[in-house]
Amino acid sequence: MQFFFEVLIGGLLSGVMYSLVALGFVLIYKASGVFNFAQSAMVFFAALTYVGLLEVGLSPWLAVPATLVVMIVLALAIERVVLRPLVNQPQITLFMATIGLTFFIEGLAQMVWGANVRGLDLGLADEPIGWLNENAGINVSKFDVAAAAVAAILVTALALFFNRTRIGRALRAVADDHQAALAVGIPLKQIWAIVWSVAGAVALVAGLLWGARNGVQYALTFVALKALPVLILGGFDSVPGAIVCGLIVGASEKLAEVYLGPYVGGGIEGWFPYVLALGFLLIRPEGLFGEKIIRRI
Amino acid sequence: MFYREAGQFKTSYDADLAIFPIRQDLIGVLGILAVAFVVVPLTATPYVFTGILIPFLILSLAALGLNILTGYAGQLSLGTAAFMAVGAFASYNFVLRVPGIPMLLAFAGGGVVAALVGVLFGLPSLRIRGFYLAVATLAAQFFILWFLTKVGWITNYSSSGVITAQPIQILGYAFNTPQAKYLLILSVVALMALAAKNMARSNVGRSWMAVRDMDVAAEVIGIRLMPAKLLAFAVSSFYCGVAGALFAYAYLGTVEPEAFSLDLSFRVLFMVIIGGVGTVLGSFLGSAFVTLLPVLLSVTVRYLDSNLGLHIPESVISNLELMLFGGFIIFFLIVEPHGLARLWQIAKEKLRLWPFPH
Numbered sequence: 001m002q003f004f005f006e007v008l009i010g011g012l013l014s015g016v017m018y019s020l021v022a023l024g025f026v027l028i029y030k031a032s033g034v035f036n037f038a039q040s041a042m043v044f045f046a047a048l049t050y051v052g053l054l055e056v057g058l059s060p061w062l063a064v065p066a067t068l069v070v071m072i073v074l075a076l077a078i079e080r081v082v083l084r085p086l087v088n089q090p091q092i093t094l095f096m097a098t099i100g101l102t103f104f105i106e107g108l109a110q111m112v113w114g115a116n117v118r119g120l121d122l123g124l125a126d127e128p129i130g131w132l133n134e135n136a137g138i139n140v141s142k143f144d145v146a147a148a149a150v151a152a153i154l155v156t157a158l159a160l161f162f163n164r165t166r167i168g169r170a171l172r173a174v175a176d177d178h179q180a181a182l183a184v185g186i187p188l189k190q191i192w193a194i195v196w197s198v199a200g201a202v203a204l205v206a207g208l209l210w211g212a213r214n215g216v217q218y219a220l221t222f223v224a225l226k227a228l229p230v231l232i233l234g235g236f237d238s239v240p241g242a243i244v245c246g247l248i249v250g251a252s253e254k255l256a257e258v259y260l261g262p263y264v265g266g267g268i269e270g271w272f273p274y275v276l277a278l279g280f281l282l283i284r285p286e287g288l289f290g291e292k293i294i295r296r297i
Numbered sequence: 298m299f300y301r302e303a304g305q306f307k308t309s310y311d312a313d314l315a316i317f318p319i320r321q322d323l324i325g326v327l328g329i330l331a332v333a334f335v336v337v338p339l340t341a342t343p344y345v346f347t348g349i350l351i352p353f354l355i356l357s358l359a360a361l362g363l364n365i366l367t368g369y370a371g372q373l374s375l376g377t378a379a380f381m382a383v384g385a386f387a388s389y390n391f392v393l394r395v396p397g398i399p400m401l402l403a404f405a406g407g408g409v410v411a412a413l414v415g416v417l418f419g420l421p422s423l424r425i426r427g428f429y430l431a432v433a434t435l436a437a438q439f440f441i442l443w444f445l446t447k448v449g450w451i452t453n454y455s456s457s458g459v460i461t462a463q464p465i466q467i468l469g470y471a472f473n474t475p476q477a478k479y480l481l482i483l484s485v486v487a488l489m490a491l492a493a494k495n496m497a498r499s500n501v502g503r504s505w506m507a508v509r510d511m512d513v514a515a516e517v518i519g520i521r522l523m524p525a526k527l528l529a530f531a532v533s534s535f536y537c538g539v540a541g542a543l544f545a546y547a548y549l550g551t552v553e554p555e556a557f558s559l560d561l562s563f564r565v566l567f568m569v570i571i572g573g574v575g576t577v578l579g580s581f582l583g584s585a586f587v588t589l590l591p592v593l594l595s596v597t598v599r600y601l602d603s604n605l606g607l608h609i610p611e612s613v614i615s616n617l618e619l620m621l622f623g624g625f626i627i628f629f630l631i632v633e634p635h636g637l638a639r640l641w642q643i644a645k646e647k648l649r650l651w652p653f654p655h
Contacts, residue, residue, distance in 0.1 A: 035428050082627055082631075085631040086630065086631060086634070089630075092367075092570065092574075093570065093630055095428070096566070096567065097626070097627050097630045099563060099567070099626070100622075100623040100624070100625075100626030101627060103619050103620070103623030104620050104624055105623075106619060106623075107617065107618075107619030107621075107622075107623065110612070110619075111613055111616040111617065111620065115612060115616075225435075228432045228435060229432070231432065232432045232433065236428065236429075264447070267446075267447070268443070270443060271436060271439035271443055274432075274435055274436035274439055275436050277432070277433070277436075278421055278436050281424070281429060282421060282424055282425070285424050285426065286429065287429070293426075295513050296513075
């Protein structure tokens, strides 16, 4: 039983990390209807920029805002160069454009900062919490708990931002209907620039945590593949969905790997979340928390 | 002046329904085929065959398969490479386990197995739409590759999970030179493209397009959604499966499941989008673009590098190529969101009036 809880908690905490990446996808989908495949590249770019700035000699506290500035500049450039000319195109065209963007950002990041694997130390030890281990016999990493706390703060901040501020209201209006939002005087271009900047900031947080966990390397771009099942399970346009389903995916994936994996030869982590999400989708085609799609002729 | 249908009167319904109703189109297509079948094999070097033409043709076939599914039937799929893998490995097992099976039959068998798998993974499309479906097809991509690596029987218990494709032999003739392989692939691709073109303009194709444009409306006018969608998945996967078998036998030779990674799926999807969604011609144009662009980029960058004496490090060059590839894709999507096939349409309209536009 102890082992079960240990796996469960480990899974939930790694699920938080998936949520962080999925959150970036959701933000952009909500406000512009773009399925932004480049989110993972942005995570990679942010982590690499941060590490690169540290190597140049910036202090960690200066490097974070500096990276944030870089991400915002990137967001503005994307809005100007890629999104603005593609307004009103079908979603699939925008999706393909973001895949092109993925190649571009990956190339750019590696060209500027080099492609070698780097470690990233945030000052958080990846070791079990002492008293939990002694009292309950469960190993829970300090690092994972800190990551979960960061994610919780981030989600709360985003929820407040979306629900309580003027810009947040404008974002939701744009998400509902571009044209109607324009008609009541919401500046679409600025809104998109803001959303992509926020997504860049989320990418920075995700990049720092993932980078500290796995090292800053090209493999960071594959975290998107972990975030996608979270995304369809939770619904493309739901922030709470991304969080809850991140937890579901993380926990079920680890449990499946431990309890189911040995029977089928292991390595099922790669596809299990997708099959799980597929099962859920058969019952609710727009995800657990997604807005219900009403189809009329 | 030359591209004008003036004077070509159609006196029967058959003539009106012809696949190329304008004489110049027919002549053009026959001309291209003649060049591809006669001139190219006589002139091209082995590098051009193995490095450019063979992958171009095989990936055109895969793009054609995906175009049937995405372009005509409107079901977005990211699992193309997995269906290609099914075709490749199924063909391998047919040749391995059925003594004396004709090679072409084994390829077709690979296609049929891929079609069955495609129908299985197409079932969710009855309920899930759009990007949700696209991500759901990733389940096929990851599950199939995992399955191929884990089940030893499929790879004949090879310890590394790598299979070596048997030499191609049809009616006693061994297709072992690049030229011979090229001609074999070209014949298969030409026939299947013709079939696709005809399918697209028959009632099957029309029902697919109705489903694509609005499935609820299609249902109302009496199109049965389930057979239409599943047929699209089956046909599309058949094309991909045959393409995968050819990819393994005529291009790669030794195959591991990793050759059919998500990257390949994306590349095929690029071909469809850049070439033109819902056009047969677009699959070929897109495939040419995506296959040729990296080659051209690398040649150009290296040429500039050596001639200007810049001595850019190798890693920078490869990253630069990546950036340019991404940049070009975005550029083309912005300039012509309907794909290269649309450019050809516009060119045709212009040609009709040329050189006297008024």
